[in-house]
Amino acid sequence: MIFSLMILFTIGSDSSSDISYGEVYLEETGAYQAPLVSTSLGYAFDLNNTFLNLNSVVGSAQFRLWRYLTTGVMGQWIKSSYTKSGDSLRRLSDTADLVFDLKLPRWGMFSLSQLHLMIGKWNIMNLTSLEISLIMGAGAGFINYQKRLNSNESYEISYLWSAEQRIRFNQNFGFSVSFFGHREAVFFQPSLFASF
Secondary structure (H helix, E strand, O other), X not given: OHHHHHXXXXXXXXXXXXXXXXXXXXXXXXXXXXXXXXXXXXXXXXXXXXXXXEEEEEEEEEEEEEOOEEEEEEEEEEEEXXXXXXXXXXXXXXXXXXXXXXXXXXXXXXXXXXXXXXXXXEEEOOOEEEEEEEEEEEEEEEEEEEEOOOOOEEEEEEEEEEEEEEEEOOOOEEEEEEEEEOOOOEXXXXXXXXXX
C-alpha cells in the first residue's frame, strides 16, 4: 500500500515540461513504383525432374511499361546430369534390349512480363529499412533439347511462370529469391539484381 502511494506520488509530481519524446524525423517519399530498367543474374536448380538434375544459370532484363508492370526477356542455360533413376535406366538400356532416349534440355529463351504486387519498406529493428517487392510473372518461349542417343537438336514451345521476392540493399542493387517453372521442371533461384 505504501509502495503504491509512493509510485503515484512520483508519477504525479512530474511536470509536463520534464517529459521528452526524443527526436522526430519525417521522410518525404514519392509513390513507390517498379524500376525503369532492371537486370538479374542467378543460379537455379530444379525441384521435381524425375530423371535429370538440372542446374542452370539464369539471366533476365526488364523495362517498365507502367508503374507496376514490367516486361522483358529471360534466358536459361541448363546443365543436365542423371538422377539415380535416370542413371539406372541409362545403364539398363546399355546392357538390356531397352531404349532409353531422353531429351536433355540445354537452354531456353522466354518473354517474361511481371506485375509488382507489393512494393514497400520494412523497418528492421529501427536500425535500417529495406525496400521489398513481391512480383508475379508469366510468359512464353522455347527450350532447346538434345537427344541422348543421336544428338539431334529440337525446340519446343513452353509456358513460363514466376514468383519472386526482391530485397533492395540500396537504390540500385539487391538480392532476390524466386520460384519459376516451365514444361521441363520447377526451379528455385537465388539471384542478384541491379536496377536503374
